[in-house]
Amino acid sequence: MQFYYAPLEGVVGHVYRNAHKANFKYIDKYFAPFIVSDQKKGFSTKDLDDILLENNNGLILVPQILSNNASDFIHTAQKINQMGYSEINLNLGCPSKKVVSKNRGSGFLAHKEALNAFLDDVYSSQIAQHVAFSIKTRLGKTHPDEFYALIEIFNRYPVKELIIHPRIQTDIYHNKPNLKVFKEALSLSQNPLCYNGDIFTVSDYTTFTNAFPEVKAMMLGRGLLANPDLVNAIKTYSKIDKSVLKAFHDDIYAGYRQSLMVERNVLSKMKEIWYYLIQSFTNNETYLKVIRAAISFVDYEAVVERLFEEQEIDVHSGYSQ
Numbered sequence: 001m002q003f004y005y006a007p008l009e010g011v012v013g014h015v016y017r018n019a020h021k022a023n024f025k026y027i028d029k030y031f032a033p034f035i036v037s038d039q040k041k042g043f044s045t046k047d048l049d050d051i052l053l054e055n056n057n058g059l060i061l062v063p064q065i066l067s068n069n070a071s072d073f074i075h076t077a078q079k080i081n082q083m084g085y086s087e088i089n090l091n092l093g094c095p096s097k098k099v100v101s102k103n104r105g106s107g108f109l110a111h112k113e114a115l116n117a118f119l120d121d122v123y124s125s126q127i128a129q130h131v132a133f134s135i136k137t138r139l140g141k142t143h144p145d146e147f148y149a150l151i152e153i154f155n156r157y158p159v160k161e162l163i164i165h166p167r168i169q170t171d172i173y174h175n176k177p178n179l180k181v182f183k184e185a186l187s188l189s190q191n192p193l194c195y196n197g198d199i200f201t202v203s204d205y206t207t208f209t210n211a212f213p214e215v216k217a218m219m220l221g222r223g224l225l226a227n228p229d230l231v232n233a234i235k236t237y238s239k240i241d242k243s244v245l246k247a248f249h250d251d252i253y254a255g256y257r258q259s260l261m262v263e264r265n266v267l268s269k270m271k272e273i274w275y276y277l278i279q280s281f282t283n284n285e286t287y288l289k290v291i292r293a294a295i296s297f298v299d300y301e302a303v304v305e306r307l308f309e310e311q312e313i314d315v316h317s318g319y320s321q
């Protein structure tokens with residue numbers, strides 16, 4: 001199985017990725033959060049910083065573009081290619097209202113003719129000779145049956161990999177991934193498939209691979225945020241080492257202190273990470289409240305020290321909603 005770290009906008013930027021790569025093994029590829037293609041505005045400094053090769057110390061990174069405009073997409077893809085990337089992912093999965101209302105992300109799935117024309121332009125453009133395009137998609141916007149028309153469209157193009165999160169836009173992250181339609185996708189797709197969705201524990205992984213032994217690639221998001229060593233646990237049944245988790249935390253914290261500097265901004269980033277990471281610890285509830293209430297580095301460091309000293313890794317940990 002190939003394991004990919006999912007794109008997680010606002011949480012997993014280059015500081016987090018580098019810390020992850022330095023402390024944990026077995027991620028075959030990291031996907032960067034989406035960049036909105038816009039020829040006029042170009043890249044924001046934040047977007048550019050996140051994918052600069054020198055900010056991603058030797059890890060394999062796939063930048064992602066959010067777009068419904070082929071000419072903007074091609075322009076952005078050219079710039080990303082010039083930065084040294086030869087694989088780019090198209091985001092057809094984002095369910096957020098702001099994105100969907102502009103017919104982007106999973107909103108684009110409802111406009112099948114336009115989507116086909118977009119892919120036609122992209123795959124027949126000059127840049128497609130230099131860059132392999134993969135696609136991250138949901139099953140549809142309002143009904144999972146939309147997928148049958150979508151897969152016919154995707155099959156017309158040499159998609160490097162079709163990453164399927166088998167929910168529809170209106171699910172956001174509610175309900176369960178639709179494994180019935182995913183199973184059909186496996187026989188219908190002419191392109192390689194990757195599965196994404198709700199693999200939070202070793203047991204989730206085992207159940208999934210027993211049902212789908214033919215799947216060769218899997219993308220993990222929230223499961224890795226809660227247990228950054230999840231892939232090692234899957235491969236070797238080992239429990240995360242508390243000292244390694246501490247080193248990982250310290251790397252992220254030092255990275256944000258260096259890049260963001262302003263106390264409030266650094267703490268807000270760390271609080272976002274703890275929303276998930278706290279689930280690796282026993283008796284974690286009171287600590288999360290104190291972490292969230294921290295308004296200075298001193299308060300923050302004190303509670304984190306206490307957490308690592310007083311609590312153990314929860315062997316049953318895994319992301320839970």
Ligand SMILES: Cc1cc2nc3c(=O)[nH]c(=O)nc-3n(C[C@H](O)[C@H](O)[C@H](O)COP(=O)(O)O)c2cc1C
Nearest residue numbers: 006007008009033034091165197198199220221222
């Ligand atoms: C906070 C957050 C940010 C996300 N940002 C992106 C993004 O930038 N691009 C994208 O394709 N998906 C994004 N996703 C979706 C994830 O990549 C992934 O598809 C989703 O979390 C389901 O996988 P999981 O069940 O393993 O978490 C985001 C999800 C979350 C929770």
